[in-house]
Amino acid sequence: MPYRNVIEKDQPFHVISRAVEERKIFADLADCYRFIFQLHAANIGSPRPNTSRIDVAKVAQSLLHGERVANDFIAQEHSPLVHILDFCLNVTHYHLHILPNAPNNMPLFIKKLNGNFAKYFNLKHGRTGALFSSRYKSVPIETDFQSDAVSRYVSITNPLDMHQPGWRENGLLDQGKALEFLQNYQFSSFPDKIGIRKAGILAPAEILERYGVKDYPNFVKDFLQQKLVMPNI
Numbered sequence: 330m331p332y333r334n335v336i337e338k339d340q341p342f343h344v345i346s347r348a349v350e351e352r353k354i355f356a357d358l359a360d361c362y363r364f365i366f367q368l369h370a371a372n373i374g375s376p377r378p379n380t381s382r383i384d385v386a387k388v389a390q391s392l393l394h395g396e397r398v399a400n401d402f403i404a405q406e407h408s409p410l411v412h413i414l415d416f417c418l419n420v421t422h423y424h425l426h427i428l429p430n431a432p433n434n435m436p437l438f439i440k441k442l443n444g445n446f447a448k449y450f451n452l453k454h455g456r457t458g459a460l461f462s463s464r465y466k467s468v469p470i471e472t473d474f475q476s477d478a479v480s481r482y483v484s485i486t487n488p489l490d491m492h493q494p495g496w497r498e499n500g501l502l503d504q505g506k507a508l509e510f511l512q513n514y515q516f517s518s519f520p521d522k523i524g525i526r527k528a529g530i531l532a533p534a535e536i537l538e539r540y541g542v543k544d545y546p547n548f549v550k551d552f553l554q555q556k557l558v559m560p561n562i
Contacts, residue, residue, distance in 0.1 A: 343479045346465040347422040355418040362389035369530045371441035374406035395527040410434040412532035415483040417517040424483040477542050484519045500558035
């Protein structure tokens with residue numbers, strides 16, 4: 330899908346941004362927490378200076394659990410650039426299902442997010458140069474059916490790649506263990522979709538309901554059952 334300079338209001342997008350050289354940018358817990366922190370900071374403003382790694386981890390955990398975050402850590406400079414509907418960190422890349430709040434907000438948001446995280450990651454790991462591929466991939470979502478498919482892809486399919494590599498080709502081995510992993514993997518929106526968490530980085534409830542999958546528990550159950558390995562008879 331070619332990059333578009335003008336983005337329609339109320340047009341959701343599926344965004345994928347990959348690290349260069351398939352670098353494992355989300356293999357370390359601290360780096361995952363930093364990205365969650367940057368995700369919120371890029372959306373509403375900028376990080377405060379001199380924020381320690383310990384503070385960032387605590388703030389990220391608070392954000393993931395819907396707790397209030399003090400202004401000492403993030404300077405709010407504007408209203409949210411985008412509404413985040415789904416998210417997932419997947420070792421070498423991330424997925425977002427987002428709704429821009431104004432024309433051209435999405436490119437600004439991704440530029441801030443990737444730029445700030447790259448500065449942190451390069452400094453921590455002693456590297457230089459680009460961290461993310463120069464052009465992220467963005468796909469406009471035109472229908473409710475497509476929106477449901479993107480939500481499933483971001484919040485269910487991609488986390489399962491970390492639970493059981495190769496499951497897409499070979500099928501899931503255990504539905505119960507797959508569901509348990511999805512519920513416990515904190516760096517995706519699945520726990521929020523299933524109703525066991527209310528992450529503060531996600532869109533307000535009314536937006537999530539408007540663009541959300543109806544009857545999510547059965548939606549998940551049906552999908553996992555379809556992907557199970559068929560027993561030999």
